Amino acid sequence: NAGVTQTPKFRVLKTGQSMTLLCAQDMNHEYMYWYRQDPGMGLRLIHYSVGEGTTAKGEVPDGYNVSRLKKQNFLLGLESAAPSQTSVYFCASSFPLQGIYEQYFGPGTRLTVT
Amino acid sequence: AQSVTQPDIHITVSEGASLELRCNYSYGATPYLFWYVQSPGQGLQLLLKYFSGDTLVQGIKGFEAEFKRSQSSFNLRKPSVHWSDAAEYFCAGQNSGYALNFGKGTSLLVTP
Numbered sequence: 304n305a306g307v308t309q310t311p312k313f314r315v316l317k318t319g320q321s322m323t324l325l326c327a328q329d330m331n332h333e334y335m336y337w338y339r340q341d342p343g344m345g346l347r348l349i350h351y352s353v354g355e356g357t358t359a360k361g362e363v364p365d366g367y368n369v370s371r372l373k374k375q376n377f378l379l380g381l382e383s384a385a386p387s388q389t390s391v392y393f394c395a396s397s398f399p400l401q402g403i404y405e406q407y408f409g410p411g412t413r414l415t416v417t
Numbered sequence: 418a419q420s421v422t423q424p425d426i427h428i429t430v431s432e433g434a435s436l437e438l439r440c441n442y443s444y445g446a447t448p449y450l451f452w453y454v455q456s457p458g459q460g461l462q463l464l465l466k467y468f469s470g471d472t473l474v475q476g477i478k479g480f481e482a483e484f485k486r487s488q489s490s491f492n493l494r495k496p497s498v499h500w501s502d503a504a505e506y507f508c509a510g511q512n513s514g515y516a517l518n519f520g521k522g523t524s525l526l527v528t529p
Contacts, residue, residue: 348517404511
């Protein structure tokens with residue numbers, strides 16, 4: 304049982320390049336999330352999904368797209384990377400238990416855009 | 418707006434001393450609240466959560482937190498800190514959807 308995994312762990316992009324971050328979970332969770340973490344800002348929600356084939360915008364969605372074609376995978380795409388997207392990206396998954404969505408986090412992807 | 422605030426950006430504690438990390442929330446109803454810990458270069462690990470009932474919640478690694486409605490607080494405590502507790506700590510509240518609102522974090526430094 305690997306929990307939540309993220310690939311890649313590190314990546315350096317040039318401005319304007321594109322890339323996709325992959326999140327996978329083996330806990331059969333319905334809900335998945337992408338956050339970004341910046342110094343002094345805590346974690347901010349980018350996009351989330353409440354089930355296969357569904358996605359929704361979070362607090363800071365601009366410049367990102369997501370897809371949830373399979374229940375276990377949640378992809379985060381950057382179509383044209385900008386230096387402002389330099390950050391650590393965390394994926395999480397959850398399931399409701401008595402109305403509580405306790406989230407399980409992946410190890411993160413550190414992205415640098417030059 | 419629903420939010421969580423951690424007033425302290427950095428906290429320094431001597432090893433063996435007690436610890437209290439502050440968290441204040443702003444929610445219309447009683448929120449579901451969480452404390453997570455992040456060790457350097459790692460993901461977030463859940464320490465404990467509160468959703469109802471007993472206002473003193475026990476978590477992993479010897480941590481506990483007390484929910485105080487009158488003060489809109491959910492402070493994290495540990496009676497005796499170990500050097501391995503040095504990490505970033507995040508308080509979070511579940512919003513009206515399915516996601517969490519995170520505080521900006523408190524960085525804990527433990528000195529010998």
